[in-house]
Amino acid sequence: MEFLATFFGTVLGGMVEPVKRQLRYIRNYKSNVQKLQSRVQDLRDRKTSVMAQVEEAERNAENIHDPVTTWLTKTDEKIDEIQKFLTNKGQKRTRSSSGSFPNLYLRRKLGKQAQKMVQQCDDLLQESNFPAFSYRPEPEASNVALHDDGYESFKSRDVIVEQVMKALSDPTIKMIGIYGQGGVGKTTLVKAIARKAKAERLFNVVVMANITTEPDVRRIQGEIADMLGLRLDDESKNGRAGHLKQRLRKEKENTLVILDDLWARFDMSMLGIPLKDDDINQKTIANMPNISHNQLKDDKMASDSKWFKILLTSRRKEVLSSEMKAREDSVFKVNVMEEEESEKLFNKVVGITNEDSELKSLATKIVQKCAKLPLAIEAAGKALKNSKNKVFWGNALQRFERQDMTEVLGPVEISVKLSYDFLLSEEKSIFLLCAHLGNDSSIMYLVKYCIGLSIFKGVNTIKEAQDRANESIKKLKDSSLLLDTNSPDCITMHDMIRDAALIIAHKEEHFFTQKYVKLDEWPRKDTFEKCTVVSLQYCDIIDGIPEDVNFPQLEVFHLDSKDPSMKIPDKLFEGMKELRALILTGIDLSKFPSSVKCLIKLRMLCLEQCVLDDNISIIGELKSLRILSLLGSKFELLPSEFRQLSKLQLFDISHCSKLKVIPSNVISKLNNLEELYMGKTFIQWGVQRKTNPDEIATLAELESLQQLRSLDMHIEDITTLPSSLDFDKLDSYNIVIGDSKMFLLEDFHMSHQYKTSRVLALHLKKGDDIHLQRGIKKLFKGVEQLLLGEVDGVHYVTYELNVEGFQNLKHLTIRKKF
Known part of the structure; x- marks a missing residue:
């Protein structure tokens, strides 16, 4: 009897938990199904979010990591499976098998399925926290810088190509130089070498930049970054250099950097090009035995270690060997062509x-x-x-x-x-x-x-x-x-x-052009009388600019200065009455020359990065002006006399840090204006249209500019933006709405002023009614670069602000305060 009691007790006790579990499936059937409905909605929402990220990445020409695409496939299948489960007729039959009592068997079965699917949804939601979402594909070297420009193979060139290829294959040589007189074909030759090195898989990544006589470090950094497929977000040169150096150090492929046209010693560390062995891991290579060119073309050998080489060109050998410290046996001269080769090329x-x-x-x-x-x-x-x-x-x-x-x-x-x-x-x-x-x-x-x-x-x-x-x-x-x-x-x-x-311009068109020289005397009087263009860029003018000059045929006067003491004589322009274009950069014009009013034929006036004062009202008398640029200049008030410039087609007052006020009815009177640039200038716009000329301008005045096709501006307060303002006719725009501090300068991919682009940046506060801004919402249709800061009250910005789809979007940047 004791045995039987023990036996049945054990058996029955082991059955209690499974029975309880089955009963829970029956009891919790309804709550499990409701929980499943909630989870599948969470899964749908997460899938929508992931798909939006996929579309953004693909617009930016990025590849999606495999786990992301696998997750989307699994999620689609699971959502379909759950949808079929929830709409299955069996759900209705759980209520009763005979019309009065629930079908317990079916409730248990479906309750168990629902609970299992809830867990599967939780697992998929957990999996969607991807450590990496997308990646940029390796950049193609077949861009403009390295394209095949019809290079012709000649014996005199083939010898140099082989010598350079051999040096590139030598693990002990890091820097190679090519020199020769101007016009001998150095640039064409290094492009051919770069293509050959890539075709033979000696280098997987090749980047090339032009240095020139006056190296522009930011431009060169940009060229290298573009070829690497790298976006440089750093504003300072040092920050960009650090970013480039980090990228080159992490580059997994063999890399060749070509710096073309060096004129003097150049510090490559300013660009971010690593020069030491610990910057690019070449110690392994240096310890390897000599390897033949053919061996290095083998995939396995090339993948065993990372190669980093620098190829330089210059007109002078001393620049390469003495100043850049290239080894003597790795510097090669390009001579003129043989006679037969010359005739063949011609x-x-x-x-x-x-x-x-x-x-x-x-x-x-x-x-x-x-x-x-x-x-x-x-x-x-x-x-x-x-x-x-x-x-x-x-x-x-x-x-x-x-x-x-x-x-x-x-x-x-x-x-x-x-x-x-x-x-x-x-x-x-x-x-x-x-x-x-x-x-x-x-x-x-x-x-x-x-x-x-x-x-x-x-x-x-x-x-x-x-x-x-x-x-x-x-x-x-x-x-x-x-x-x-x-x-x-x-x-x-x-x-x-x-x-x-x-030389031709000087000889035939009478250009007088000087740059970065000491100018101890002006052109002779007979030269004055013939000059059509005078251009003095950053010259040291020993005795200053004379006042009594006479240029009866002068059409262009261009003066750039870095000397803050440079002054323009008050009567200077009295002898330039045929002037069509006047460009002054970096000049102190606080005493604005009154003789400007003599320039009645002037069509282009650029006073950029100058110190100005209220006397610029005299510019309003130049009624033939088509181009007026005051970019980066210092002045506080735009004169009301500018209303007279009715023929103006391009007006640039961007980066004018002191300018705050524009009188009313100035902008609206420029009814031939096609391009208006006010970026990085923070104008205090009126809230509504004013008729009193002493009042400040409103954005409603833009409605009068029927010819406007390009606009660059910052609108700090969205309440000043009329709901009727229509930007639909713009071909190009760069518009910031809200707090500009949320957006860094590098957010705007504009390497040059006046670059054609469609950029919109939004930073909205609570209470800003974006829904009323029909014109702004229309910009979404053509926007190429969209930047979003805080957008309070707009929970789903891509849905609430989007009208017809982001048909041209290439870059989406989101900046959020933390």
Whole structure:
């Protein structure tokens, strides 16, 4: 009996917990189903959030990590499974099997399923806390900087390519140099080497930047970062250098950095290029035995250690060996081409064959005048390729042989002059202006000059002028007079082409151009009378600017200064009555020269980074002005006299830190305005339209600008923004609404002033009614870069603010206070 009692007690006791569990499934059936409905909604919400992140990453050309895509697939399947479960007819049958009593078997079964699915939802929600969401793919080196520009393989070049490739394969050599005279083809050669090194898998990552005579560290850092696919958020040069250095140290692939056109010693650490072994792990490589070039091309060998090399070019060997400390056996000279190679290159450019015997004899003589320099050969060839006429070519040869040219110009300059002579009138003007502006200048600066000087006939709008300028730029690139750039908004040309252009400008168009020199005397009086352009950029003018000068034909006067004591004589402009463009930068104009009123033909006035005073009201008398820029200048009040500038097409008062007030009915009177720039200038806007001219301007005045196509501005108080204001016609905008302190300068990807972009930044406080701002909401349709700070009261910004979808969004940045 004791045995039986013990047996049944054990059996029954072991059954109690399973029975309780089954009863809980029955009892908690309803609550489990409700909990499941809540969890599946949480899962749907989380999936929506993840999908929004996926779309943002894909717009930024990023790849999604596999766990994210796997999670989305699993989540879709689970949501479908739960949806079928919740809508299954069996849910109704749990209420009763006979109409009066619940179906306990079915409740137990479905309650158990619901509880299991709740746990599966919890697991999926937990899995969605991804440690890494997306990543940028490796950048393609086949960008503009390294594109194949028709490099022709010649024996004299092939020898150097092999020597450099061997040096690149040598684990003991970190820095390689290539030197040779200007126009010999160093840049073309290193691009070919870079492509070959990548094709042979010696280097996986190749970046290239142009240094030039006046290195711009920020620009160079930007070029390198772009090729690495890296966004630089640091504003200071040192911060950007640290970011670049960190990236290069962490680069998993073999990396080649090419710095082109060094003129003097250059501190690469300013860029963020690591120079020590502990910066880039090369100790392993240095300890390896000598490895052949072919061995290094093997994938396994290349992956065993990380390679980092620097390739430099310069016109002078001493820069590479003495100043940059490159080893003597890793510095190679590029000579001029062999005679046969020169003729072959010229014939290819102009497109003549062996059958063109008459032209070939002339071609041989022309090539000789080009001194076997590829740059000169290509410039001459492209000038002649559209004509196969013997007489035409003979005349071109005579130009080469003309005594007065050969005394002044070298072979490259003569070739450039030949190309220049075949340009149309406006193309000649564009070419000389490009040379005047210098490398990496904004195309929009060029357009400003074109409008100021009326270069394009029959053109009325800035957009038309931009289109015409771009046509001329394309023609100049086709003629090898301009180079391709990484940025479509910039222009650049080879240094020797620019030197030749400035010689031509001085000789034929009477340009007087000086930069970074001591100027102890002004041009002679006979030069005064012929000058059409005077440009003095950062020159040390020993005796200051004379007051009694007379430039009867002067159309452009450009003066940049870093000397705070530089003064402009009050009567200076009385002798410049034909002036069309006046550019003064960094000048103290607190005593504004009254002779400005004599410039009745002036169409372009740029007083940038100057100290101004209220006397600038005299500018209102210059009624022919089309371009007016006061960028970065110091003054407190915009004169009401500016209402008279009704022909103004571009007005720039950005970065004017002291400017707070604009009188009413000034902006509204500029009814031909197409581009208005007020970024980083914090204007106190009125709340409603005022009719009293002594009152301050309101944003409603923008409604009068029917021609406005580009706008850059900051609106600190959204209550000053009229709900009727419509930005729908804007092609380009950079608009900040709310507290600008939430947004860093680097948030705005604008490497150049006037860069075409569509940027909107919002930082809203509680009570700011974004719903009423129809014009702002329309901007979302075309916005390319959206920045969000605090957006209080707007819980789902992408839903509540979005009207027609973010069809063009490329960058989304969210900044939040913590």
